[in-house]
Amino acid sequence: MTSAVTLTDPERRHFLRYTDTAQWPMLRRFPVSAEMHAELLAQMLASTPATIHALLGSLREETRTAATRLLTDEPYRQALAGLPFAPGQRVIAVGDSITADRLGWFELLAESLALTGVDTAGVVNLGISGNTTADVLERFDLLEAAAPDRVLLMLGTNDARAHGRAERHRMATTRETGRNLRALADLITQDLKAHLTVITPPPVDQTRVDAFFADAPLQWYAADVAEVAGIVRETVPGAVDLHASMPADDSTGLFETDGVHPTPAGQRFILGRVVDHLRAVSPSRDRW
Template sequence: MNAPQPTARAFTDNERRHFLRYTDTGQWPLLRRFPISADLHTDLLAQMLASTPETVRALVRSLHDETRATAVRMLSDDRYREAVADLPFRPGDRIVAVGDSITADRLGWFELLATSIGLAGGPTAGLINLSISGNTTADVLERFDLLEAAKPSRVLLMLGTNDARAHGRAGSYRMATAHETERNLRALVDLVTRDLNAEITVITPPAVDQHRADAFFSDVPLRWHASDVAEVADVVTKTAPGAVDLHRAMSAPGRGDLLESDGVHPTPAGQEFILSRIVEHLRAR
């Protein structure tokens, strides 16, 4: 007897847009190692969202349009425009971002950076986003072959939020201990600098808003604890003393507008804040 098939869930366009904001099947390791066409990626997303390819394309286009509009507005600020022009990227460089959903975000800091450089007419460096929602430091180690294949000259690495992610209702089990996170980060820095002979900029995970996170994830066996994320941020700065310390910057008073209702993901304003910190760091270096 055949098992009953699950009924497809009905999604609103806002829910679909939110999913697409953080999901790019083109970065999934299996589908990078065994590539499929862009149309098949769109069909896959449409199937997942009980939608049509046309709707998926329109929603993705709306996210790109929003990113472009934000970059245009940011470039109207003299300080930001000059900082982008002063970035240490040379023609032919390959700048690769590696991270989780905070960097995979289609409205996120790396997409804003790539769009800003394109609009400003800066150096023709290639900017490649290899970030995947949910990734831990161990996940990135597992797919190091894909990072190597991108041939980076510089890697921008922001990881750790999902190392601190905890699972369970009665118990609480982190994806990685602080020791495991440190070991993985040291391995990644070593692999990037020695195996790939590339420069690396390490970035701490942003802070978490405990009140928002507790409320948002109250019905699922999934938790983020602000103290765990702070511990990971300390591990990052210990492992890479020159890291961009977003955690400290976003923990400052008056930064409540920088995180979404889940208390974990940055708002568009939060992504702008992250980008401004990273750009100023790269410019100063």
């Protein structure tokens, strides 16, 4: 195997943290074996399937360790027990890399539930890195195929993503974001008859973003992300307002060096807000 790519294992692990080829729309519509996915990733990262399996295993172990630690906190265990998820329900997360993150909030939730003895076969992460609201609308057939009873939807960060050097063009206007969110909300609640929880995008750490993307033909602006978060609030009243509650200054330790992706600590912060919201606004008598 020859490749121009030279990567270290930590760099490969970082890529795998946000990349699950099994969720790519074409490969969900035309599935291949798990070994084929490992081979694909190995080819992409100039590595071997064995190394890919080992790195994925280390990510799973890190998530399991973090969830185990979370479960030592009695209020967190009680919050989990109070979630409005009935036995046998299918709970699906939809979003971008913040949700797709193998160390992220939804993976922590799924692992926490599994560690408490819940059957999590119906707890499915459909997050895909880079997704906009338009991308999720395009792959609605895959969400329908997942047969959700409850959908947790966090989008908007990539709608605010700007491309170009001399001219910066956003991936979506606020009007387009609002239209796409309204369509997704209607499709999920009316076509699928599923419960829907919408989460605003988190803020970005502008200082880190500016430094990290200084030489790149793409950028995020805190004001644009705030504008998108406002559209989410306006379009879906009662959304989890992560943007307003998550501090984004450089001292918090909640954001990675790129200023866009949450650190593991940031992901735990997100999980806490989502769990608290679900427990508060959606009571149920038939909980896990």
